[in-house]
Amino acid sequence: MYNFISLPFSTLPDETMPEVKSTLREVLPKQGQLYMEDVPTMVLCKPKLLPLKSVTLEKLEKMQMEAQEAVKQQELAMKEQVQQMPS
Amino acid sequence: MEVTMDPLFLAWSYFRRRKLQQCSDICSKILQDSPYDQAAWSLKTRALTEMVYIDEVDVDEEGIAEMILDESSIAQVARPGTSLRLPGTSQGGGPTPAVRPMTQSGRPITGFVRPSTQSGRPGTMEQAIKTPRTASTARPVTSASGRFIRLGTASMLTNPEGPFINLSRINLSKYSQKPSLSRTLFEYIFHHENDVKNALDLAALATEHAQFKDWWWKVQLGKCYYRLGLYREAEKQFRSALNHQEVVDTYLYLTKVYQRMDQPLTSLNLFKQGLDHFPGEVTLLTGIARIHEEMNNISSATEYYKEVLKQDNTHVEAIACIGSNHFYTDQPEIALRFYRRLLQMGVYNCQLYNNLGLCCFYAQQYDMTLSSFERALTLVANDEELADVWYNIGHVAVGIGDLVLAYQCFKLTLAFNNDHAEAYNNLAVLELRKGHIEQSKAFLQTAASLAPHMYEPNYNLSILCEKIGDLQSSYTAAQKSEDAFPEHADTQQLLKQLRQHFAAL
Numbered sequence: 001m002y003n004f005i006s007l008p009f010s011t012l013p014d015e016t017m018p019e020v021k022s023t024l025r026e027v028l029p030k031q032g033q034l035y036m037e038d039v040p041t042m043v044l045c046k047p048k049l050l051p052l053k054s055v056t057l058e059k060l061e062k063m064q065m066e067a068q069e070a071v072k073q074q075e076l077a078m079k080e081q082v083q084q085m086p087s
Numbered sequence: 088m089e090v091t092m093d094p095l096f097l098a099w100s101y102f103r104r105r106k107l108q109q110c111s112d113i114c115s116k117i118l119q120d121s122p123y124d125q126a127a128w129s130l131k132t133r134a135l136t137e138m139v140y141i142d143e144v145d146v147d148e149e150g151i152a153e154m155i156l157d158e159s160s161i162a163q164v165a166r167p168g169t170s171l172r173l174p175g176t177s178q179g180g181g182p183t184p185a186v187r188p189m190t191q192s193g194r195p196i197t198g199f200v201r202p203s204t205q206s207g208r209p210g211t212m213e214q215a216i217k218t219p220r221t222a223s224t225a226r227p228v229t230s231a232s233g234r235f236i237r238l239g240t241a242s243m244l245t246n247p248e249g250p251f252i253n254l255s256r257i258n259l260s261k262y263s264q265k266p267s268l269s270r271t272l273f274e275y276i277f278h279h280e281n282d283v284k285n286a287l288d289l290a291a292l293a294t295e296h297a298q299f300k301d302w303w304w305k306v307q308l309g310k311c312y313y314r315l316g317l318y319r320e321a322e323k324q325f326r327s328a329l330n331h332q333e334v335v336d337t338y339l340y341l342t343k344v345y346q347r348m349d350q351p352l353t354s355l356n357l358f359k360q361g362l363d364h365f366p367g368e369v370t371l372l373t374g375i376a377r378i379h380e381e382m383n384n385i386s387s388a389t390e391y392y393k394e395v396l397k398q399d400n401t402h403v404e405a406i407a408c409i410g411s412n413h414f415y416t417d418q419p420e421i422a423l424r425f426y427r428r429l430l431q432m433g434v435y436n437c438q439l440y441n442n443l444g445l446c447c448f449y450a451q452q453y454d455m456t457l458s459s460f461e462r463a464l465t466l467v468a469n470d471e472e473l474a475d476v477w478y479n480i481g482h483v484a485v486g487i488g489d490l491v492l493a494y495q496c497f498k499l500t501l502a503f504n505n506d507h508a509e510a511y512n513n514l515a516v517l518e519l520r521k522g523h524i525e526q527s528k529a530f531l532q533t534a535a536s537l538a539p540h541m542y543e544p545n546y547n548l549s550i551l552c553e554k555i556g557d558l559q560s561s562y563t564a565a566q567k568s569e570d571a572f573p574e575h576a577d578t579q580q581l582l583k584q585l586r587q588h589f590a591a592l
Contacts, residue, residue, distance in 0.1 A: 040577050042516045042547045045509035046188050047445050047482040049414055050438035050475055051200040052407045052429075056145040063139060 095126060102134055110134040129268055132275040135251060140278050143310055144339045144370075145201055171351050171381050184572045187415040188509070189540050197380060198411030199404040252276075254285050263292035273307055287311035302331035309340055318344050333364045335371065342374055351378050369399045376405070385412060401432055410442070419449035437466040441476050448483050456483060474504030481513065490517060508538035515547060527551060535567070542572035549581055558588055 053061075094113050101110035114131035117124055188196050254276065262269050269289065277286040290311055294304035309324035325341040328334070338361035342354040355378055361371045376391035389412050392405040399405075410425030423446035429439055444459035460480050467473045481496030494517050500510040515530035528551055534544035545568035552561035562585045568578045 038580075040550050040581060042519060042550060043185075043543050044482075044485065044516055045512045045541065045543050046186065047449075047479050048188050048196065048475060048509065049198065049411045049442045049445060050472070051196065051198055051411070052403060052434065052436070052438050054145065054199065054201040054404065056142050057201055060141060060146075063141075 095124075095130070098127070098130055098134075102130060102137075105137070107134045107138050111138075125268060129271045131251065132271045132279075136271070136274045136278050138279075140274075144336065144343065165349070168382065169352055170349055171346065171378075183574060184542060185575065186417075196411070198407035198409070250280070252280075254280060254282055259285070259289045260292050263289055263296050266293075266297075269293050270303070277307070277310070283311050283314045287315070300331065302328040302334065302337070305331070306334075306337055306340065309337075309344075313340070313344060313347075318348050335361065335365055335368055339370060339374065346378070351382055354378055367398045369395055369402060372398065373402070373404060376408070380408065388412075403429060403432070403434060410446075414442075414446060414449070419446045422446045423450050423452070435466070437463045437468065437472050437476065440466060441479055445479055445482070448486060470503040474500045474502075474507050474510070477503065478507060478510050478513075481510070485513075490520070493517060506537055508534045508541060508544065511537065512541070512544045512547065515544070519551065524551070524555065535564075539567075540571060542568045542575055542578070545571065546575070546578055546581075549578070553581065553585070558585060561585060562589075 094117055098110045098113040101113065111131050111134040114127045114134065117127040118131065252275065262272050273286055273289050276282050276289060287308065290304055290307045294301060294308060297304055305324045305328035309321040309328065312321035312324060322341065322344050325337055325344065328337050329341070338357060342357050345354040345357065355375060358371050358375045362368060365371065372391055372395045376388045376395065379388035379391060389409055392409050395402050395405040406425050406429055410422045413425065414422035423443070426439060426443050426446055430443065440459045440463035444456050444463060447455040447459055460476065463476045464473070467476060477496050478500040481493045481500065484493035484496055494514070497510045497514045497517070500507050511530045511534035515527040515534065518530060519527040528548065531544045531548040531551065535548060538544070545564045549561045549564035549568060552564060565578055565582050565585065568575065569582065572578065
């Protein structure tokens with residue numbers, strides 16, 4: 001009987017590598033039923049290769065970052081001006 | 088005594104060396120002294136355009152509104168193999184989602200992203216609205232509110248004296264009669280100001296002045312119509328331009344129009360016509376390969392990418408796509424050679440090192456694996472990339488059986504990107520192994536709600552519920568898993584079992 005263990009990684013290392021002794025001979029039963037049971041196992045999501053970026057996309061992203069930075073700095077400058085005004 | 092260079096010549100020199108800011112500054116000075124200097128004016132418009140120039144062929148950002156309120160496609164329910172919108176119709180025998188992860192639009196992930204492939208096309212309104220919430224692939228509501236407008240307004244803000252050219256006060260018909268000025272002015276309006284309506288007016292006047300015989304202006308008119316969403320008009324202009332002069336760019340623009348109208352087969356025919364005129368043209372071949380890839384016909388896409396590499400053996404997109412295809416068809420050692428080639432060519436970024444690390448690991452070259460990932464981690468540009476790299480390191484940890492490390496890696500993934508559905512799913516598997524059923528279930532439910540296009544979380548949830556005896560939930564989850572991946576044999580079997588159970592009741 002094949003015993004499938006239902007969870008991934010649940011086989012312990014020492015179980016998977018039984019010591020082989022030459023004194024034991026392999027026995028194949030001529031009678032009786034051999035059955036196997038397919039127990040569903042959980043699946044992991046697959047490793048993800050990251051797509052490379054095209055030059056255009058990189059440029060777009062860079063421009064957007066720079067634009068955001070510029071806007072932020074300008075807003076900061078505006079705030080400072082407003083703070084200085086009353087004094 | 089110092090001999091000063093003629094400032095205009097110096098500005099030209101700066102322009103040629105792509106020191107655009109200096110060029111623009113010198114031109115501004117010349118213009119202050121003599122405001123009617125046409126050469127300086129024209130040069131300054133060119134410099135400002137070049138600063139923000141993006142290849143229009145590559146730009147394609149479809150907003151939610153265009154997608155949902157789409158009236159240009161011919162058939163709402165297209166036959167298989169004739170539409171870009173039916174991601175499930177694979178005829179190419181490409182890898183199934185069991186091996187190759189999917190993007191949100193239900194296509195296998197590709198080896199290369201361009202502005203138009205960035206987020207794919209979600210099938211329903213619900214999915215379209217949901218997408219921006221998963222931060223990394225935010226989609227504008229319409230393309231008119233998209234990146235271009237944001238860039239345009241930002242360039243205005245940075246000029247405290249206001250814009251260089253005040254478009255509302257400019258006399259377009261005067262400029263349209265001066266061919267040497269009108270072209271630079273058009274490009275400035277189109278690329279720098281992103282004011283498509285004014286650009287269209289100028290192009291219309293100019294093409295009239297050229298007695299409708301200038302192919303360049305027709306192409307520009309087509310570009311404007313395309314941006315405005317008037318695809319049939321754009322098609323007419325590009326066709327007419329092709330009658331005057333065969334240009335590769337015009338073919339590319341025209342095929343873009345057809346792709347937007349969801350007629351990939353017409354695009355393919357057109358590419359082939361283009362190849363008759365320009366045999367072995369790399370951009371046309373790449374275009375064909377991209378369409379095949381988008382139609383999920385990976386094997387013929389790879390054929391065409393190989394054809395591209397025969398013409399240009401440093402084509403990054405082709406190398407990356409063939410590499411990723413080899414990786415997902417169980418040949419990581421060949422994929423490794425392609426990615427190493429990219430590294431030799433001088434591509435140096437986080438994505439490449441991450442891919443190298445994965446390929447090394449699965450090709451059993453363990454010495455390089457961790458150092459590649461370390462490099463990838465030092466080169467990341469943002470949190471999403473960092474999350475993805477940690478996610479892949481988690482896989483390596485699973486592979487060597489170090490489940491504590493794997494657990495930590497997936498946790499780190501979530502720390503950097505809270506919407507990483509794959510990491511939630513894998514954490515759930517690890518949690519269940521530890522015996523934490525409730526925690527595992529919660530993770531799976533989160534993963535399923537974050538990524539309805541993935542079958543794994545629903546399938547896992549179905550198994551888990553079946554085990555704890557909640558057959559009804561198991562059945563609904565299995566059905567969702569079947570929707571995402573109809574050919575999945577294990578899901579089918581589980582459903583069959585459950586139906587038997589229910590019939591027995």
